[in-house]
Amino acid sequence: MEPCCGNLEVDVNGEETFMVDKTVITQYSSKFAKLFGKSSGAARGKLKVIFHDFPGGAEGFELMLKFCYNNGTTDISPSNLFLARSAAEYMEMKEPVADVSNLLEQTEKCLQEISYWTWSELLVALKQCQNLLVPDSSVMVERCLDTVVGRLLLASEASPCPSTSSTDSSWIRFSCDSKSTESVKTSFSRSSWWFEDLLFLSPLLVEELAKSMLSRKMDHAVISRFLLYYQKAKFSSAKTDEKSKIIEMVIDMHYVMDQSSVPCKTLFGMLRLTLGLNISKCSRSKLETMIGSQLDQATLDNLLVPSPFGINYLYDVNLVLRFLKAFLRQGNGLVTPFQMRKVASLIDLYIAEIAPDPCLKASKFLALAIALPDSARDSYDELYHAMDMYLEVHTQLSQEERLKICCGLNYEKLSPEACQHLSHNTKFPSKSTVQALISQQSKLKNLLHDSLSTTSYNASPCGSGGAAQKGQNDRTREEVVLYAGNFDLSNDNEKLKAHLQGMQWRVMELEKFCRKMQIQMAKITKSKTSGHGYPKSLPKLCS
CATH class of the missing domain: 3.30.710.10 (Potassium Channel Kv1.1; Chain A)
Incomplete structure (x- = not known):
């Protein structure tokens, strides 16, 4: 005017x-x-x-x-x-x-009636608020967003028919006939009908909306689906810097949500989106922490992330190391032995996949090999084969570097077949070969000790267990023959070979003694049944 x-x-x-x-x-x-x-x-x-x-x-x-x-x-x-x-x-x-009306008072009276606004009116108000760039701390914004969340909660409880931002006078059509209800069910999810209506919101207001949803105890799975829907819809037309803000908001909000509502696959999907974006270190760290907490649910394909620009490695090894750090940071109370073994198996597959990379440094390879505690692996065979591949490709490594890499092996947890392969493997340092043989010698000593103990236990008047013991002795002798006969040792280790051959001879002597004892036990049993007394003495155990 x-x-x-x-x-x-x-x-x-x-x-x-x-x-x-x-x-x-x-x-x-x-x-x-x-x-x-x-x-x-x-x-x-x-x-x-x-x-x-x-x-x-x-x-x-x-x-x-x-x-x-x-x-x-x-x-x-x-x-x-x-x-x-x-x-x-x-x-x-x-x-x-002067003594006149107050414009702020009039707006406040209108704002107090916000609970009676239609859904369409709420959307119009939010759009205007966003266009005005009203600060996110504004009472108007908080009240409007809180009202939106209240409507959504009421809708989820009442299972209503959705109403988009049309000219309908009611924000929700509570009275729907059966036909319209069926039509709605085929085009909308009862929990996601409002996703499209709120796509006009800026990342800042979406963040405030999500916070309000969390404070009102809204289902975290529904919030997560909305955030991902928003991100996917916005990315198609957003500029690079806008994409960074959107994905940062999505990550930050997921970080404060219940992690069980966010599948591991979803987190790796977010990770892929961030690869070409310059997001903040804080948001990136939050995402890596979330992935690390669910690392036992990951697959090998998830971990094969290309290295960032400027790094020669084929895959981003540092990223996987950070995942492992986040996984172990949970502590023993949250990580079960089963989860630990699953992660160890996954990492062994990953190490085998990256081993042929000619640009991969020995320090990075070793860091992956020793990242998990020894208890995470029941067998080190897969890690040994990955090391074998790595040493085959990286022929330029010094003897010292090869020894460092071998420090990642636990020779006690290598199978006999792996140890036999290691004894012929010229790519490994001779010290590693000797260490593997010493480990297996210790196993054989324990095996012989168990065999002797079992023989003494089975030397009963009834002579029971003879056949079983003979089978056990045969297996023991076969294992000793495997190590003593098939290891190809250098001249410096001939004494160790002779010692193993001596162990084979002792097993054969043990078999002879067992047969002799079985004969004596049979005579005792026969003498007892015919009324004769026991012999005065039994043969002593050979020393």
């Missing part, structure tokens, strides 16, 4: 210039009252005020003018509430200079 006497020129954000009556405006605006003092008379010359950041621009200023020139009244609705309130706050219309 154009004033009849314009003695003040107002430039609003360079969009439009208004000629207004200074006396009228100062009645309602403390900002203008302070600027021009108590004088209400006509100025000798025209004054000019320039605004550079008036909220809502020319539209917001015009709405404020209508209020002033209409004796302190105007139509406030959800469609212009935030525009009017922002203009009133900017013009400091909290307390009127």
Whole structure:
């Protein structure tokens, strides 16, 4: 409404210039009252005020003018509430200079009726709020978002038919016939019908919305699906920097949610999206921590992430090491032995996959090999074969580097077949071969000790267990022959070979003694049944 006497020129954000009556405006605006003092008379010359950041621009200023020139009244609705309130706050219309109405009071009365707004009105209000760039701490934004969440919770409890942002007078159609209900079920999920309606929100407001959802105990799985839906829909048209903000928001919100509601596959999907984006270190660390906590659910394909630009490795080994660190950081209370073994098996597959990479440094290979505790592996055969592959490709390694790599092996947990292969493997240092043989010698000593103990236990008057013991002795002798006969040792280790051959001879002597004892036991049993006494003595165990 154009004033009849314009003695003040107002430039609003360079969009439009208004000629207004200074006396009228100062009645309602403390900002203008302070600027021009108590004088209400006509100025000798025209004054000019320039605004550079008036909220809502020319539209917001015009709405404020209508209020002033209409004796302190105007139509406030959800469609212009935030525009009017922002203009009133900017013009400091909290307390009127004269005895007139307060624009802020009128907007507050309208805001108090927000629970009666339709779904469409809520969406319009949110759009206006976003366009005005109202700070996320604003009471208006909080109340509007909280009302949206309340409606969604009510909808999920009542299982209503969804209503998109149409001109429907009701935010939800609670009375639906069976046909329309069936139609809705085929096109919407009862928990996701509102996803499309809220795609206009900025990442900042989506974050505030998600926080409100979490505070109201909304299902975390539904929140996660909405965030991922939002991210996928926005990425198709977003610029690179916008994509970074979106994925950072999605990661940050998932980090504070229940991790069981976020599948491992979903987390690796987020990781793939971040590869070409410059996201913050904090968000990246949060994502890696979440993945690490579920590493036992990952697959080999998940871990095969290409190395970042500037690194020669084929795959990002440092990333996997960070995953392992996050996995182990959970502590013994949260990681079960079964999970630990699954991760160890996965890492062994990963090490075997990266071993042929000619650019992979020995330090990185070893770091992966020793990242998990020894208890995580029941067998080191797979790790040994991966080392064998690595040494075959990296022929330029020094003897010292080869020894360091072999430190990742636990020779006690190598199978006889792996040890036999190692004894012929010229790619491994001779010290490793000797260490494997010593380990297997210790196993044989324990095996012989168990055999002797079992023989003494089975030397009963009934002579039971003879056949079983003979089978055990045969197996023992076969294993000794395996080690003593098939190991190809160097001249420096001939003594060790002779010792193993001596062990084979002792097993044969043990078999002879067992047969002799069995014969004696048979005679005792026969003598007892025929009425004769026991012999005076039994043969002593050979030393």
